[in-house]
Amino acid sequence: MTAMAKDDDVRESTRERLLKCARQLFAMHSFAGTSLQMIADRIGVTKAAVYHHFKTRDEILDAVxxxxxxxxxxxxxxxxxxxxxxxxxxxxxxxxxxxxxxxxxxxxxxxxxxxxxxxxxxxxxxxxxxxxxxxxxxxxxxxxxxxxxxxxxxxxxxxxxxxxxxxxxxxxxxxxxxxxxxxxxxxxxxxx
Amino acid sequence: MTAMAKDDDVRESTRERLLKCARQLFAMHSFAGTSLQMIADRIGVTKAAVYHHFKTRDEILDAVxxxxxxxxxxxxxxxxxxxxxxxxxxxxxxxxxxxxxxxxxxxxxxxxxxxxxxxxxxxxxxxxxxxxxxxxxxxxxxxxxxxxxxxxxxxxxxxxxxxxxxxxxxxxxxxxxxxxxxxxxxxxxxxx
CATH class of the missing domain: 1.10.357 (Tetracycline Repressor; domain 2)
Structure with missing residues (x-):
């Protein structure tokens, strides 16, 4: 496995974790009540890491x-x-x-x-x-x-x-x- | 009609107007999106006049x-x-x-x-x-x-x-x- 492919795998996995977590938080706190920071905290990454995948909360909802x-x-x-x-x-x-x-x-x-x-x-x-x-x-x-x-x-x-x-x-x-x-x-x- | 009864009539009417207006604003802007000030502005009374009838927004919703x-x-x-x-x-x-x-x-x-x-x-x-x-x-x-x-x-x-x-x-x-x-x-x- 090349370093590049490995990086893609990890990225995909973080993205999937993000979406799964967002789906749960939206259901618990409503869409309006869920911030990017809450999603980041919950899966233990920085807010910058979330931004790497999604620029806005709307983009996350759309992907969900x-x-x-x-x-x-x-x-x-x-x-x-x-x-x-x-x-x-x-x-x-x-x-x-x-x-x-x-x-x-x-x-x-x-x-x-x-x-x-x-x-x-x-x-x-x-x-x-x-x-x-x-x-x-x-x-x-x-x-x-x-x-x-x-x-x-x-x-x-x-x-x-x-x-x-x-x-x-x-x-x-x-x-x-x-x-x-x-x-x-x-x-x-x-x-x- | 005594002054007291007249005052009650006016009060009842303001209360009714308040509730009717609140019902419309709740439907347009959601409950969370409607403030007592918005209700007061819309029927042309002061916020104090609203407080005279209802202490909280929850009380208004309850009456509606x-x-x-x-x-x-x-x-x-x-x-x-x-x-x-x-x-x-x-x-x-x-x-x-x-x-x-x-x-x-x-x-x-x-x-x-x-x-x-x-x-x-x-x-x-x-x-x-x-x-x-x-x-x-x-x-x-x-x-x-x-x-x-x-x-x-x-x-x-x-x-x-x-x-x-x-x-x-x-x-x-x-x-x-x-x-x-x-x-x-x-x-x-x-x-x-």
């Missing part, structure tokens, strides 16, 4: 949520390739229930923290990420009842997966029950 | 949300007097959909603002206000699937009623659709 957002975009893209409302809604519900359970902690952060919402709102694709799932879930995107049901599915799956009252429930029970709840709200028959 | 909390407690009390899961769940869903639509702005405030959640959490009855509706909605409060569904109903109704994506939908369509969504999630047949 990027993988989950990427998975959501892939899910939406794939669902949009399907034909017919049933197949599209089915794919969106099943995929989103999986993501909601996998990223429980991020959902709490992204939905309840005004600081995060304002950073998210600056993303060019933020509006799309809200609207495209609703278009997949509603039979008719102009009909108020269909729009309410589509919104209800997204709100319901995200909020319920992240509820502290349910943090004892295992992920698989949560996932399958949320899929069922999504089907019930839209009145979709399950394919078996 | 008290009527809605009172209605929720009444709803829960009445639903608990009913016999059988169907009647109780039905009453909770119908009543809560009505409250969620009536108090859309407060729900946004109460669910998404960490400052508010921490003040609410200090209420002695806060835990009860979360748990009692769930007990009315779940057939078996130990069963994870029933618990997820009960939580889903509450999350769904509250979050959907307050969604900015649906603020063009009229209250009655919202209310009746949310009642239907609640029934669907629990698999309740409607009584006609």
């Amino acid at each position: 949520i990027k993988p989950a957002i990427g998975e959501l975009i892939t899910l939406i893209d794939e669902a949009e390739k399907l034909r017919g409302h049933h197949a599209r809604a089915e794919a969106m519900i099943t995929g989103f229930a999986g993501l909601a359970v996998k990223h429980r902690d991020l959902i709490t952060l992204m939905s309840a923290d005004p600081g995060v919402i304002s950073v998210l709102g600056q993303r060019e694709d933020f509006g799309e990420l809200l609207y495209r799932p609703l278009l997949l879930l509603a039979r008719d995107s102009e009909d108020p009842v269909e729009r309410i049901r589509a919104n209800a599915v997204m709100a319901c799956l995200a909020t319920t997966a992240a509820s502290i009252l349910l943090d004892d429930v295992d992920g698989e029970t949560m996932r399958t029950t949320l899929i069922d709840v999504g089907h019930r709200i839209l009145g979709l028959r399950r394919r078996r | 949300i008290k009527p809605a909390i009172g209605e929720l407690i009444t709803l829960i009390d009445e639903a608990e007097k009913l016999r059988g899961h169907h009647a109780r769940a039905e009453a909770m869903i119908t009543g809560f959909a009505g409250l969620a639509v009536k108090h859309r702005d407060l729900i946004t405030l109460m669910s998404a603002d960490p400052g508010v959640i921490s003040v609410l959490g200090q209420r002695e009855d806060f835990g009860e206000l979360l748990y009692r509706p769930l007990l009315l909605l779940a057939r078996d409060s130990e069963d994870p699937v029933e618990r997820i569904r009960a939580n889903a109903v509450m999350a769904c109704l509250a979050t959907t009623a307050a969604s900015i994506l649906l603020d063009d939908v009229d209250g009655e369509t919202m209310r009746t659709t949310l009642i239907d969504v609640g029934h669907r999630i629990l698999g309740l047949r409607r009584r006609r």
Whole structure:
């Protein structure tokens, strides 16, 4: 191993530790309540070491949520390739229930923290990420009842997966029950 | 009218204006982002005049949300007097959909603002206000699937009623659709 490659390995590892720690601190103290100094202290590096990887707190947040957002975009893209409302809604519900359970902690952060919402709102694709799932879930995107049901599915799956009252429930029970709840709200028959 | 009664009238009216203004500012700038000075400036009184009615911002928040909390407690009390899961769940869903639509702005405030959640959490009855509706909605409060569904109903109704994506939908369509969504999630047949 060259000295250069070794240095890259260490850098990658510090970056990963930083992101993991930031994710925990954001969840505990909110995004606004977490400073770069707190992150540095917690993993035992200097603030300069943090700056070496991320110039701002917004950059850290962006890196923390990027993988989950990427998975959501892939899910939406794939669902949009399907034909017919049933197949599209089915794919969106099943995929989103999986993501909601996998990223429980991020959902709490992204939905309840005004600081995060304002950073998210600056993303060019933020509006799309809200609207495209609703278009997949509603039979008719102009009909108020269909729009309410589509919104209800997204709100319901995200909020319920992240509820502290349910943090004892295992992920698989949560996932399958949320899929069922999504089907019930839209009145979709399950394919078996 | 005596001078005393007149003074009371004026005081009541300033208090009402204060609360109305505070409710708007909390919704716009969050609870943490609203100072007593901002409230005073907006209704054109001195900060001392605000202090005459409320000693702290927490007291104002408490007065803003008290009527809605009172209605929720009444709803829960009445639903608990009913016999059988169907009647109780039905009453909770119908009543809560009505409250969620009536108090859309407060729900946004109460669910998404960490400052508010921490003040609410200090209420002695806060835990009860979360748990009692769930007990009315779940057939078996130990069963994870029933618990997820009960939580889903509450999350769904509250979050959907307050969604900015649906603020063009009229209250009655919202209310009746949310009642239907609640029934669907629990698999309740409607009584006609």
